[in-house]
Amino acid sequence: MTTIDAPRSPRMTRTTRRTTRGNVEMVGWLFMRISGVVLVVLIFGHLFVNLVAGEGITGINFGFVAGKWADLRWQIWDLLMLWLAMIHGANGVRTIINDYAEKDSTRLVLKVLLLTAFVTTVVLGTLVIFTFDPCPAGSPADLLPSFCTA
Amino acid sequence: MTATLSEPAAVGEVPTFDVTLRIRRFTPETHGDEAYWQEFTIQAHGTDRLLDALHKAKWDVDGSLSFRRSCAHGVCGSDAMRINGRNRLACKTLLKDLDPEKPITVEPIKGLPVIKDLIVDMEPFFASYREIMPFLVSESQKPTKERLQSAEQRERFDDTTKCILCAACTSSCPVFWTDGQYFGPAAIVNAHRFIFDSRDDAGAQRLEILNDKEGVWRCRTIFNCTEACPRGIEVTKAIQEVKRAMVTRAY
Numbered sequence: 001m002t003t004i005d006a007p008r009s010p011r012m013t014r015t016t017r018r019t020t021r022g023n024v025e026m027v028g029w030l031f032m033r034i035s036g037v038v039l040v041v042l043i044f045g046h047l048f049v050n051l052v053a054g055e056g057i058t059g060i061n062f063g064f065v066a067g068k069w070a071d072l073r074w075q076i077w078d079l080l081m082l083w084l085a086m087i088h089g090a091n092g093v094r095t096i097i098n099d100y101a102e103k104d105s106t107r108l109v110l111k112v113l114l115l116t117a118f119v120t121t122v123v124l125g126t127l128v129i130f131t132f133d134p135c136p137a138g139s140p141a142d143l144l145p146s147f148c149t150a
Numbered sequence: 151m152t153a154t155l156s157e158p159a160a161v162g163e164v165p166t167f168d169v170t171l172r173i174r175r176f177t178p179e180t181h182g183d184e185a186y187w188q189e190f191t192i193q194a195h196g197t198d199r200l201l202d203a204l205h206k207a208k209w210d211v212d213g214s215l216s217f218r219r220s221c222a223h224g225v226c227g228s229d230a231m232r233i234n235g236r237n238r239l240a241c242k243t244l245l246k247d248l249d250p251e252k253p254i255t256v257e258p259i260k261g262l263p264v265i266k267d268l269i270v271d272m273e274p275f276f277a278s279y280r281e282i283m284p285f286l287v288s289e290s291q292k293p294t295k296e297r298l299q300s301a302e303q304r305e306r307f308d309d310t311t312k313c314i315l316c317a318a319c320t321s322s323c324p325v326f327w328t329d330g331q332y333f334g335p336a337a338i339v340n341a342h343r344f345i346f347d348s349r350d351d352a353g354a355q356r357l358e359i360l361n362d363k364e365g366v367w368r369c370r371t372i373f374n375c376t377e378a379c380p381r382g383i384e385v386t387k388a389i390q391e392v393k394r395a396m397v398t399r400a401y
Contacts, residue, residue: 023361023363023367025363025365025367025368026361026367026396026397026400028367029367029393030397095370099324099325099328099329099370100328102328
C-alpha cells in the first residue's frame with residue numbers, strides 16, 4: 001500500500017500577487033501545441049521523402065543525404081525539425097521532472113542532465129547541417145551525389 | 151466473501167446478501183500513527199448504497215468508524231471517498247454496482263491530510279477555492295431590479311454551476327497529489343463559473359490569479375477529474391476553456 005504524504009498544508013496567502021498577462025508556463029504550454037502541429041507536418045514529410053518517394057528506402061545512402069543537405073530548403077527543413085523537436089521534447093521532460101521529482105536536489109540533477117543533453121544535441125546537429133561537406137576529397141565517385149566533380 | 155442469496159427471493163422482493171467492506175482506517179488515539187485496513191462483513195440489501203453499508207458498520211459493529219456525510223443524497227458533497235480505487239460519493243454508489251462478491255475497498259480521498267479514518271482535512275482544498283474569489287464582483291452601477299441575463303449567457307457557464315465542492319476531482323488529480331500548492335480542478339471549475347458569467351466584472355483578475363506558476367498550466371489534461379466528478383461536470387473541458395481565455399487575453 002503506497003501512501004501519499006499530506007500536501008504542504010494550508011497555503012500562504014500570497015500578499016504580493018504578480019499581475020502578469022503572460023508567463024513562462026503559458027508560453028511553454030502554447031509552444032507545445034504549436035510546435036506539435038508543425039512537427040507533424042515536418043516529420044511525416046521527412047519520413048515520406050526519405051522512405052517512400054523515389055526509390056524508397058533502398059535509395060538512402062551517403063549521396064542521398066549529402067544531396068539533400070546541399071539544398072538550402074532541406075537545410076532549413078531539417079534545422080527546424082531538429083530545433084522544434086528538441087525544444088518540444090526537452091520541455092516535455094522538464095514538466096515530467098517538475099511533476100515527479102520530489103526533492104530539490106533530484107530535480108536539479110535531472111534538469112542539468114536534460115539541459116546538457118539538449119545543448120549537446122542541438123549544437124552538434126546544427127553544426128552538422130551547416131558545415132556538412134557533400135563531396136569529401138578522395139572518396140569513390142559512385143558513393144557521392146551526382147553534382148560532385150571529382 | 152461470496153454474495154449468497156439468503157433464501158430464494160420472491161417475485162419483486164429485494165435480495166439480501168452479505169458484503170465485505172475493506173476500510174482504510176486511521177485512529178491515532180487507539181491504533182497508533184499507522185493507518186491500517188479493517189474488514190467489516192455486514193448484511194446488505196439490493197437497493198443499498200455504500201453509505202448504508204457504512205452506516206450499518208458504524209451503528210451495529212464498530213462505533214469508532216468515522217466518515218462524513220450530511221444530506222446523504224448527493225447534494226452536499228460531504229462523503230466523497232475512494233471506493234475500489236475510484237473517487238465517488240458513498241451516497242450515490244449502489245452496492246450492487248460495485249460487485250459485492252468481492253470485498254469493497256474504501257479509502258479516504260488522496261492528497262489531503264487524513265484526520266481520522268475517512269475524514270480528511272479539507273482546509274487546503276477550500277483555501278484554493280477562496281483564492282479564486284468565488285463570489286460575484288460587479289463594478290457597474292447597482293441595478294434597481296435583478297441583473298438580467300439571457301438564456302445563452304447563462305448557458306455559457308451552466309455546467310460549472312453544478313459543483314458541490316466534494317473534492318472528488320481535486321483529490322483524483324496526480325498533480326495535486328504531488329504538489330498540494332496546485333489550485334486543483336475544483337478551484338478552476340469555480341473560477342470558470344464566474345469568469346464566464348456575463349454579470350461578473352472580475353474575470354480578468356481571476357485569470358491573473360490562475361495564471362500563477364501553480365495555476366492552470368500545471369494541468370496535464372489527463373481527464374481524471376472529469377471521470378471522478380459525481381455531478382458529471384466536464385471538468386477538463388472547463389479547465390481548457392480557462393486556458394484558452396488566458397491565451398486569447400494575452401495575445
